Amino acid sequence: MVEKRRIGVAVKHGIDVTLTRADRASGLVQLAGAPRRTSDFDKNAVEEAVRIREKHGGTVTAISVGGPAAREALRESVAIGADEAVLVTADGWADWDTRAVARLLAAATRTLGGFDLFLVGEGSTDHFSSLVGPRLAAELGAADIAGARRLTVEPEGVVAEKDLEKEVEVVRARYPVVVSVGQEINTPRLPTFLANLKASKKEPKVLGLAELGLAASDLAPSIVVDRVAVPDIPRKQLTLSGASPAEVAERLRDALRSEGVLP
Amino acid sequence: MSDEVILCYSEETELAADLVRIARQAAPTAGARVHAALLPGAPPGGAEQLGRAGAHAVHTVAGAAHPDPHVVAEQLRAVVASLNPTLIFLASTKRGREVAGRLAGSLDLPAATGVTGVRIETDGVRVDREALSGNAVATERIVRRPAIVAILPGTSAPNPVPAGAVEARSLAAPEVAPLTERTEVRPKPGGQLEIEKAERIVTIGRGLKKKEDLGLIEALARSLGAEVGCTRPLAAEAGWLTDDHWIGLTGHRVHPKLYVAVGVSGAVQHLVGMRSAQLVVAINTDANAPIFAQADYRIVGDLYAVVPALTKALGAG
Known part of the structure; x- marks a missing residue:
């Protein structure tokens, strides 16, 4: 039985998809230096970890892999209620792919003495590969449950409702286990002013490659991003109007008829 | 560059057949080979369906079925070990992405999910995938092989190219202790609409x-x-x-x-x-x-x- 449950949570300080802008002519999105923020589902992961601790005790350690600005994702995690914050960083962080991130999280987990339960978001808002959770689990030899919509902790392990396309599975795993959570699992709390203030004073522990026993060559990209572009799907953008709803409706009906999309 | 050997797998045979057709198009050279795997629990008739889609060979793994992603990844790993593919095509479904991550983690392979297009080029394999919450399409280059490419269902799959005689191979599933136990499956409410x-x-x-x-x-x-x-x-x-x-x-x-x-x-x-x-x-x-x-x-x-x-x-x- 786990006496004092140790919970790890990965939080990504990812690209803010609501603020990216594409070049009008080329459609290319400039990623270097793009505004970043905490990835949406990762906040659900932190919230879930904090709720578990509030109910059952234990500690919550938020870990962010990234550049210096990722401190903001850690600050936010501490404001939600994480006990400890760990920044995993090194030169070249911007080129780290999901393989590198999973290896770094696995190394950090070992360096920090291991976790019983490790929570991640089901996918990051900017990249959404959904690979980091299962990759991390494979690296650690741990069980993994992806897409949890409900999570119950027990003395020896967890029970989760796992969301699939057409069904929901109830899955049980013993510790250690990596669980990825979707947006439906909870609503992350809005930290109070005091919690924010307190969190901004908490300095994260910083782990570099030397502390993790990794070399830069261990993290060499296996995948590189050539380009990111907004697909150009031309739309007619015709506004239909009329003197009454009935008139507008008839115009639309006629348009749909001439487009040949009606049955 | 030597010819590609692409291994295709999805637990849904219909999706696996689409992967086979996409693989035949991505690797059209005469020496390229497209293989498909059927893991324990696959419904009958899969080998014929994958053959009709254009697979050169179908590997049937015999043993006990288990939904644990670790078990599925290990069964797939046995096929990978016997075949040494250059690329592994999986379906980018929820379960497919989980298996992709586990297999990638245990074999230390590059992996891309959410893929809507794949091209084999001289300096690497290029994939198009959804990025920025679907706002944009990222073109990414996979710099080493073997690699895992998880393709979104609904990605256009060309017409099947008959491969002639389909080679049938079989192997025994490895003994693997599951790391998760499924205690219940319930259909989502509604759930019938496609x-x-x-x-x-x-x-x-x-x-x-x-x-x-x-x-x-x-x-x-x-x-x-x-x-x-x-x-x-x-x-x-x-x-x-x-x-x-x-x-x-x-x-x-x-x-x-x-x-x-x-x-x-x-x-x-x-x-x-x-x-x-x-x-x-x-x-x-x-x-x-x-x-x-x-x-x-x-x-x-x-x-x-x-x-x-x-x-x-x-x-x-």
Whole structure:
């Protein structure tokens, strides 16, 4: 039985998809230096970890892999209620792919003495590969449950409702286990002013490659991003109007008829 | 460069057959070989179906079926070990991505998910994948092989290319202790609708004031011969419609001939689900709603006035 449950949570300080802008002519999105923020589902992961601790005790350690600005994702995690914050960083962080991130999280987990339960978001808002959770689990030899919509902790392990396309599975795993959570699992709390203030004073522990026993060559990209572009799907953008709803409706009906999309 | 050997797997044979057809197109050279794996628990007839799709060989793994992603990944790893493929194609479903991650982690392979296009080029394999919550398409280069490519269901698969005689290989599943136990499976409420296959869809968003008003939308859908879709808040938060109606990043991706968005603001996570619709109509009170930028025909107006009028106009023929 786990006496004092140790919970790890990965939080990504990812690209803010609501603020990216594409070049009008080329459609290319400039990623270097793009505004970043905490990835949406990762906040659900932190919230879930904090709720578990509030109910059952234990500690919550938020870990962010990234550049210096990722401190903001850690600050936010501490404001939600994480006990400890760990920044995993090194030169070249911007080129780290999901393989590198999973290896770094696995190394950090070992360096920090291991976790019983490790929570991640089901996918990051900017990249959404959904690979980091299962990759991390494979690296650690741990069980993994992806897409949890409900999570119950027990003395020896967890029970989760796992969301699939057409069904929901109830899955049980013993510790250690990596669980990825979707947006439906909870609503992350809005930290109070005091919690924010307190969190901004908490300095994260910083782990570099030397502390993790990794070399830069261990993290060499296996995948590189050539380009990111907004697909150009031309739309007619015709506004239909009329003197009454009935008139507008008839115009639309006629348009749909001439487009040949009606049955 | 030596010829590609592509291994295709999905627990859904229909998706695996699509992967085979995509693989035959991606690696058209005479020496390239496309293999498919059938793991324990696969329904009968799979080998024939994969052969018809163009597989050169089908590997049947015999043993006990288990839904644990670790077990599935290890069974797949046994096929990988005996075949040494250059590429592994999986389906980018929820379970497919989980298996992709486990297999990639245990073999230390590059992996890409959410892939909508794959090209084998001289300096590496290029994949197109959804990025920025579906706002954009990222082109990524996989710099070493073998690599795992998880392809989104619905990605266009070319017509099958017959491979002639299909080689049948079999191997025994490795003994693997599962790391998770499934204690219950329940179909999602509703769950019968396959909205991906709908030719016409009327999607309702937060513009709908109460659940009882769904009748308005259903009536419009009937007059168009359409299915009813919805945005995330209506399914996941309000529960007014079941998940099989939900269109978006974490819901379903659709590609109908006609998409009518009613009271849908057009959050980026929704747009990714409907981007490949042929013709888009948007009805919204807010002239600045982002959905209008994605629309062919735009009506700025109150859905409670426009929708009944439209239903009537269509019904009147």
